[in-house]
Amino acid sequence: MRNLIIQGWRPALVLIVLFAGWELSTVVFNIEKWFLPPPSDIITVGVTEWTDYNQHVFATLKLIVIGFVIGSASGVGIAIALHLVPFLRQSMYPLIILSQNIPIIVLAPLLVGWFGFGMFPKLIVITLVCFFPIAISLLSGFQQADRDLSHYMQMAGATKRQIFRKLEWPNALPSLFSGLKISATYSVMGAVISEWLGANNGLGVYMTLASSSFRPDRIFVAIFIIVAISLLFFLLIVWLEKRVIHWQTAEKRDSHDTP
Amino acid sequence: MRNLIIQGWRPALVLIVLFAGWELSTVVFNIEKWFLPPPSDIITVGVTEWTDYNQHVFATLKLIVIGFVIGSASGVGIAIALHLVPFLRQSMYPLIILSQNIPIIVLAPLLVGWFGFGMFPKLIVITLVCFFPIAISLLSGFQQADRDLSHYMQMAGATKRQIFRKLEWPNALPSLFSGLKISATYSVMGAVISEWLGANNGLGVYMTLASSSFRPDRIFVAIFIIVAISLLFFLLIVWLEKRVIHWQTAEKRDSHDTP
Amino acid sequence: EDNTENSDNESVKVVLDWTPNTNHTGLYVAQAEGYFEEHGLNVEIMLPGESSADQLIASGQADFGVSFQESITEARAQDVPVVSIAAVIQHNTSGFASLEEKGITSPEDFEGKTYGGWGAPLEKAVISSVMQQENADVEKVDIVNMGDTDFFTAVERQDIDFGWIYYGWDGIEAELRGTDLNMIYLTEYSDKLDYYTPVLATNETMIDEQPEVVESFVAAASEGYQFAIDNPEQAADILIEAEPDLDEELVRESQKWLSPRYQDDAPQWGHQKLDVWENYAEWMNEHDLLEGEFDAESAFTNDFLPKEE
Amino acid sequence: MTHLDVKHIQQSFGDQHVLDDIQFSVDEGEFVSILGPSGSGKSTLFRLIGGIETPTSGDIHLNGRSITGKPGSVSYTPQSPSLFPWRTVLENVLLGQEIQGEKDYDKALDMIERAGLASYEHAYPHELSGGMKQRASFIRSILSPQSLILLDEPFSALDEFTRIDMQQWLLSMWENHKRTIVFVTHNIEEAMFLSDRVIILSHRPATIQSTFDIPFSRPRHEDLLLSQDFLTLKKDIYHDMRQSHT
Amino acid sequence: MTHLDVKHIQQSFGDQHVLDDIQFSVDEGEFVSILGPSGSGKSTLFRLIGGIETPTSGDIHLNGRSITGKPGSVSYTPQSPSLFPWRTVLENVLLGQEIQGEKDYDKALDMIERAGLASYEHAYPHELSGGMKQRASFIRSILSPQSLILLDEPFSALDEFTRIDMQQWLLSMWENHKRTIVFVTHNIEEAMFLSDRVIILSHRPATIQSTFDIPFSRPRHEDLLLSQDFLTLKKDIYHDMRQSHT
Ligand SMILES: Nc1ncnc2c1ncn2[C@@H]1O[C@H](COP(=O)(O)OP(=O)(O)OP(=O)(O)O)[C@@H](O)[C@H]1O
Ligand SMILES: Nc1ncnc2c1ncn2[C@@H]1O[C@H](COP(=O)(O)OP(=O)(O)OP(=O)(O)O)[C@@H](O)[C@H]1O
Ligand SMILES: O=C([O-])O
Numbered sequence A, B: 001m002r003n004l005i006i007q008g009w010r011p012a013l014v015l016i017v018l019f020a021g022w023e024l025s026t027v028v029f030n031i032e033k034w035f036l037p038p039p040s041d042i043i044t045v046g047v048t049e050w051t052d053y054n055q056h057v058f059a060t061l062k063l064i065v066i067g068f069v070i071g072s073a074s075g076v077g078i079a080i081a082l083h084l085v086p087f088l089r090q091s092m093y094p095l096i097i098l099s100q101n102i103p104i105i106v107l108a109p110l111l112v113g114w115f116g117f118g119m120f121p122k123l124i125v126i127t128l129v130c131f132f133p134i135a136i137s138l139l140s141g142f143q144q145a146d147r148d149l150s151h152y153m154q155m156a157g158a159t160k161r162q163i164f165r166k167l168e169w170p171n172a173l174p175s176l177f178s179g180l181k182i183s184a185t186y187s188v189m190g191a192v193i194s195e196w197l198g199a200n201n202g203l204g205v206y207m208t209l210a211s212s213s214f215r216p217d218r219i220f221v222a223i224f225i226i227v228a229i230s231l232l233f234f235l236l237i238v239w240l241e242k243r244v245i246h247w248q249t250a251e252k253r254d255s256h257d258t259p
Numbered sequence C: 001e002d003n004t005e006n007s008d009n010e011s012v013k014v015v016l017d018w019t020p021n022t023n024h025t026g027l028y029v030a031q032a033e034g035y036f037e038e039h040g041l042n043v044e045i046m047l048p049g050e051s052s053a054d055q056l057i058a059s060g061q062a063d064f065g066v067s068f069q070e071s072i073t074e075a076r077a078q079d080v081p082v083v084s085i086a087a088v089i090q091h092n093t094s095g096f097a098s099l100e101e102k103g104i105t106s107p108e109d110f111e112g113k114t115y116g117g118w119g120a121p122l123e124k125a126v127i128s129s130v131m132q133q134e135n136a137d138v139e140k141v142d143i144v145n146m147g148d149t150d151f152f153t154a155v156e157r158q159d160i161d162f163g164w165i166y167y168g169w170d171g172i173e174a175e176l177r178g179t180d181l182n183m184i185y186l187t188e189y190s191d192k193l194d195y196y197t198p199v200l201a202t203n204e205t206m207i208d209e210q211p212e213v214v215e216s217f218v219a220a221a222s223e224g225y226q227f228a229i230d231n232p233e234q235a236a237d238i239l240i241e242a243e244p245d246l247d248e249e250l251v252r253e254s255q256k257w258l259s260p261r262y263q264d265d266a267p268q269w270g271h272q273k274l275d276v277w278e279n280y281a282e283w284m285n286e287h288d289l290l291e292g293e294f295d296a297e298s299a300f301t302n303d304f305l306p307k308e309e
Numbered sequence D, E: 001m002t003h004l005d006v007k008h009i010q011q012s013f014g015d016q017h018v019l020d021d022i023q024f025s026v027d028e029g030e031f032v033s034i035l036g037p038s039g040s041g042k043s044t045l046f047r048l049i050g051g052i053e054t055p056t057s058g059d060i061h062l063n064g065r066s067i068t069g070k071p072g073s074v075s076y077t078p079q080s081p082s083l084f085p086w087r088t089v090l091e092n093v094l095l096g097q098e099i100q101g102e103k104d105y106d107k108a109l110d111m112i113e114r115a116g117l118a119s120y121e122h123a124y125p126h127e128l129s130g131g132m133k134q135r136a137s138f139i140r141s142i143l144s145p146q147s148l149i150l151l152d153e154p155f156s157a158l159d160e161f162t163r164i165d166m167q168q169w170l171l172s173m174w175e176n177h178k179r180t181i182v183f184v185t186h187n188i189e190e191a192m193f194l195s196d197r198v199i200i201l202s203h204r205p206a207t208i209q210s211t212f213d214i215p216f217s218r219p220r221h222e223d224l225l226l227s228q229d230f231l232t233l234k235k236d237i238y239h240d241m242r243q244s245h246t
């Protein structure tokens, strides 16, 4: 808890300054509320209407969590497969790039056409968004394993699988976490976008409704919530990284303590 | 050239198999053209209508290149700033996460409101898409510098800047390239999306028009082009990586040649 | 919600054209008041997201949906098997809107002004058609694509001088904001542009294989819209109740404006005329906007409308 | 019985000719040391025997079967300790066993203590001194099950007393378990004290300049180092090696 | 004139007490060696003098100014060569100069040749043998401009002849430029041959167990190694160190 305060005051300060500036400028430049509402309005709406919109938050949250888990698992699985099977690595790049470049206007009717309006096509969208940064980062991590350690493993008669599990995988963990940070951030937006596939609740729906009924205050409520979720998610990954890569944090402590 | 054939036959094979399967299934399952046109139709349209739509390709290509350059430069700049200035690192995360979570329906009116319909707001969108993976990867690369080398630099009296330039930066190059690969792929989609901010030509515009006139064949022509551009872009980064990180490719050759 | 599933009933999906609004009131009323159920249907109302309603209807992912005559015309020309089964509003309520201080009161005032749209060739043709009536030249209009930007932002910022809106929604919003607009309705300048927008639609398979379901759906929808015509305030409440995230005041005012316009001068709600379909297609052909063959008679049907007692 | 057979090995890197027609064999249970100038190709020879590099020409046999380019048959202490940074000392020393099969925690803990690393079982490599890392790497290869052990300057970072202690320990383990050992060192005394035979490599391109049989009876004790025979032989080897030093 | 002054240094890692009240000073132009068991804290002491670690207590002065926790005042050869993998040998040896100011390519190339690395100027570290890396790291610190040089077992991976050659070279450079050198080694002869004074550390927690002044006149030649005085003093030091070895 104290740790949180010590680490948290700077971002909190920046946010407060930002909000104050925003609030002030809406007054000073006399910005119309329907163009850019002041943060105070947004917060008021966010608090008073919570019971009306919380179902959207929970619907999206559920999508995010399931989607991120599936998406990052796929990213890890794909990276491992491409790393261990050279034929796959050499032949799959076009498809992977492809997967990142199908616009949603094409994907939406196809996915809905094949899988209906349920959760499944939405999870596909989030997965498509999440797996890519993880796969690319992880592949690069696998390839950077230390030469001496790799020689040692080979000499000791390690199988390809053992080299992978005992050397390349632990060596790639920092890269994995950098991929996870990117994906965690995207997964939230991915979930919101996936609701364009047709949904009856969720923050994506809430925002389109707010937009078409000219309620930017509600749009901003949704954005605040989205950003808050992303941030929490990101911090969760950072926290996990510290737990998992303990041998490295120790090293870092050494070199950072000294000026 | 021979190199290209040797490296390229596998992905080419996969693509051919994929196209054949698609072509076949449109026939076998009697899929209507307006739902999913066969690749042969798409290629025919792509070739015969080239003179009609090439302006869109070039408009988007220009956006991609300029946007990617600005976006990756920002990513590098932000990563360096956050790495070298601890206060920034500790305080800016919320804003960086924020930047990845503003939906385009919010961003569009704001950006157009501030900057009009020109190229500038579009470049902002591409930049927002591109900088993030680069910044995150690079930050992680900076932090993984070898402990012994870092001790040597400090003992030798290196300034923070020298440690950065001579140790942390070269050490982070593999991570930078993994970020660049992610961003290069996204930049293409980013450019297409940015055209939602209003444009008179570009592949994004071409696709919306194709969609509203029920011409999925044209949408797929656009997708093929988008994927081709992304792939070329990706390969360019891979090629650059090999040039820049020559000391590592040499090491890799060693350990990959042996089974 | 009280629409307990009746297992004997036929389950059907209805996809809207975009977010719920007063164009859809009749459907929400039919849902809330149990008209669908009375006609043996369990209805689920869906938002289309980024897919177009026509595609979802044509591919059978949705049984019914909300579409537009413009869109059905283009779709059918590309062999997409969608059919209009009822006109939601009799006359086209869209038009070119501008801030009052711009002084754009007739199409000839468009000259030298900037129009903001979504980049379709159709827009230029429409502007050209209305301007022709006053011998004004469309080439003197600066047409820009404003993508996803909303109309109000664009005009307030002076990026554009006029845009194309539905009065029943955006126009009412302007009234509520106290923004004074000048409105030039398409119908005032061209009969051919008095097309049906929006309409209810289904696919050909439904019509061929389950005509009784189509009939039930149209009957219930018709009752729903009739209710909205008769009781605008209650109808607005029902829509707000069903979609609480909509802005209440906007819905009420819009409903008040729209209710008398659903049926308007037609013999009954939903009725469509062949010459409206023919005229519009002809207009599109004149302007080279239609790729493919279009047969007006098969594009719509009044067959499923309730028979007059 | 011939265990390891190195046949006419040549190795070049680009236009650098490093090993030139290297040929020798090692019997089962023999202890052979290799001496040679820095950069002559000793570590390269080990990588070739270990199978992670393939010679430009020549062949390497173990128990009559070719192991050229086939890794996995030897246990190896690399010249640089090559410990895994994310593994504790205990996990590191068990790695060789882990790769080949069963882990024997008790034996590992025992050896860690014997090597003076008690209380460091759970330390990470970056918490160790240079000599401590080297000892951990040494234990790792001793714990590995292969019958041929390649040790590349395993004691170079140790003080004289720790070094002698480790030598004695190595000898006692070798005598009890009769594994075959090939040992690279720069210390002539060390080579003589431990080995049955000492092979001297010449300067680049390295050839086998000479081979010395070491006649001293086993078990050997520290006082051997001060005996006249030992000093005489040391002088011979010293002069032989000096010739090749330019 | 006192150049380096190490005052009552204590260092602990967690509950490991490593250095206990270490105190000594080194005059300008003096050559001092440190001997001590593996793991006693020699490298730790260098990191403290180098300013990248801060002692638990105590103070370090250079030319009368405290440099405790302030890096940058010394030139350093780490125990592990720590070459930059993306730099060639030439770029690596120039790094110390690069950090402090001017690069002298001619001198660097000269030294590379002198160290037997001619034709390896443009090789990357992974193409070097262990001893070649060590020599490159040694040249890097010799080329650095600081007046105090810390050498942590710089010759441990070299064969005896190359080692003697490097020692002679080091002495001649030291005599010409009179820099202050603190040298860690495990080789008693090396320490004696090179130094004005030898400091012996005890086992953990390390204290200064004894200090030996080395009286031999300079310049010193190889034959000194065989003189009676040298051997007697070596025996003294040997016995002194043996006491502390448990
Ligand atoms: N991967 C490589 N690429 C190019 N040259 C190499 C490579 N590996 C080794 N060499 C060269 O081969 C020669 C022998 O190197 P090796 O490491 O075998 O020497 P060594 O006898 O072990 O020396 P030391 O006693 O210093 O460890 C050296 O000249 C070295 O530069
Ligand atoms: N970062 C660290 N964390 C914990 N313990 C450490 C750390 N650095 C050194 N030590 C401990 O300090 C002691 C002294 O280490 P140091 O490297 O100074 O020894 P040394 O005298 O140089 O030994 P060697 O001759 O083997 O190189 C060792 O017991 C080591 O485990
Ligand atoms: O392989 C690992 O024990 O991390």
Ligand SMILES: [Mg+2]
Residues within 6 Å of the ligand: D042, D043, D044, D079, D152, E129, E130, E131
């Ligand atoms: Mg070697």
Ligand SMILES: [Mg+2]
Residues within 6 Å of the ligand: D129, D130, D131, E042, E043, E044, E079, E152
């Ligand atoms: Mg040390």
